[in-house]
Amino acid sequence: MIRASTAGWVFAGPALAVIALFFGIPVLAAFVLSLTDFDIYSLADIGNLRFVGFDNYVALLQNPLFWKALGNTLYFVVIGVPLSIAVSLGAALLLHSRLGMLKPFFRTAYFAPVVTTVVAVAVIWRYLFHTRYGLVNWGLSWLGIDPIDWLGDPTWAMPSIILFAVWKNFGYNMIIFLAGLQSIPEDLYEAARIDGASPLRQFWHVTLPTLGPVLLLVGILTMAGYFQLFAEPYVITQGGPLQSTVSVLYLMYEEGFRWWNLGNASAVAFLLFVLMTLVTSGLLWFARRKGAE
Template identity: 40%
Template sequence: MSLAPSERAPATGPATDLATAPATGGPAGRAGHRRAGRTRPGRRRVLTRDSVPYLLIMPAVLGFAIFKAYPIAASFWISLTTGNGDASRFAGLANYRRLLNDPLFWTALKNTALILVVQVPLMLGLALLVALGLNSTKVWLRPLWRLGVFVPSLTGLVAAGVMFSVILNRDAGLLNWVLSLFGIDRVNWLGSSFWARVGVVLVITWHYTGYNAVMYLAGLQGIPKELYEAAMVDGAGPVRRFLSITLPQLRPILLLTVVLSTIGTLQLFDEPYVLTGGGPDNATLTVTMYLYNNGFKYFDFGYASALAYALALIVSVLGILQVRLMGERR
């Protein structure tokens, strides 16, 4: 029995398959393929917006790791060894025990401490006085004076040492010539233990006073003038304004300069090395010079590394104490 046209099964020939299949040749089909390609789990974007900051700091991190972190770690390992090269062997804390019983180390530490106690307060006090003078409106040609004060800090440390070795020369030095004009006997600046230390202090003070004065000057110019005007209305004099306004407002910069100057003096090397070579009679031998001698003259790298870590410990302790004593109290 034949079926009616409405009851016949649908045609399944080639024409019907082509008509019912989704079109893939047109733009819609290509877009569908692209969308499907983006969602494949194997294809992911390597560079994202969140990863850009890490890529930017990567050179600095690598530089720190290669030139700072690795040498610090390697130096600590070397401080636990004795001998040189292939002959080195693990010695534990022997270098640190040797350091505690080394009279020359304590001499170098005493010399460094004496220079520190005298030079840092003297230099920073002069720098503050210079900054107060340069900040005054009564001084003519202030930009020229500021430049002149800052120029010594641009001089190389070795060049400054050579220059002062000529100035402090006993027989032909400029300073002794000036003293002779006033009838004062010549001073053996570089041949006497006491005067050799004084000479080192003079060189450091000359070199860094201007640098610290510029920092203080920047701090003074940042103090609001309204504070001084209100204090003058209340009848405060110059000394009272300095103690009650200037010093408290300069506390952060004072702390910074004290810490940096302390660290720099504890690492003192160039000036005494050029001026006196550590003499006379080890009077100007500093911890850094003693470290240098052990490492690069006697090639005792283990002991030199132990000295470096001892110096780092001293610097850290003093820095923490200074921050605790001079930092703002909350």
């Protein structure tokens, strides 16, 4: 008779094999590649490949552009992730409200940006933020505010990209939040109303605690996606102005596919992987600690 533990491994085996094939092996290959000086000469002749150990990591940590890209990425994550979660939760609450009208229409409209092509939408947003002809500055002019160089000013370039990313991605999290809200028993709200709880207290003491696991899932997924910032600055600002929108992934692209320093690019990718793993582990540890309390 097969033991329960053995049966579990048998059923999990196919999924673990897929994870190892499409995740474990590429991560290991990237780490091995980061320990070499793999470049365009090595592509031409593998004999030119040399093992350099951790020299790529040392050079990377001494590169001011890497720290600039890391700072830009953290800025994008720290501001963009909470903002995206707040907008997603707000939209889900509106669609879940009994007072809401035309819910199927708005559910589709809010989710539509998620399934649109990033490049096509980014081009449109470039025109929206255009200094002279953009709709955003046209609206500000009606309020008596001078035009802002949204994409040409280092102060405003990253906030503009954050706004675009939040608009582009909030519909995905909204669907997850909406499913979580629909799974909360109505008895909890009825008991809270009987106790005299206001709508704000119901949200704070019933909705948020019940949505705890969903919030954790959405936070991890959103953070993982925002750490991989690339398409938005690549299409909208090309990393400028003054490298204010260069992300870690954009730097990896530049090193690997513009300068063909694939060893350096692999080092950048592996450091980003380690950073994302540490942050995700920290979130899970914090969630377990709060759950234990």
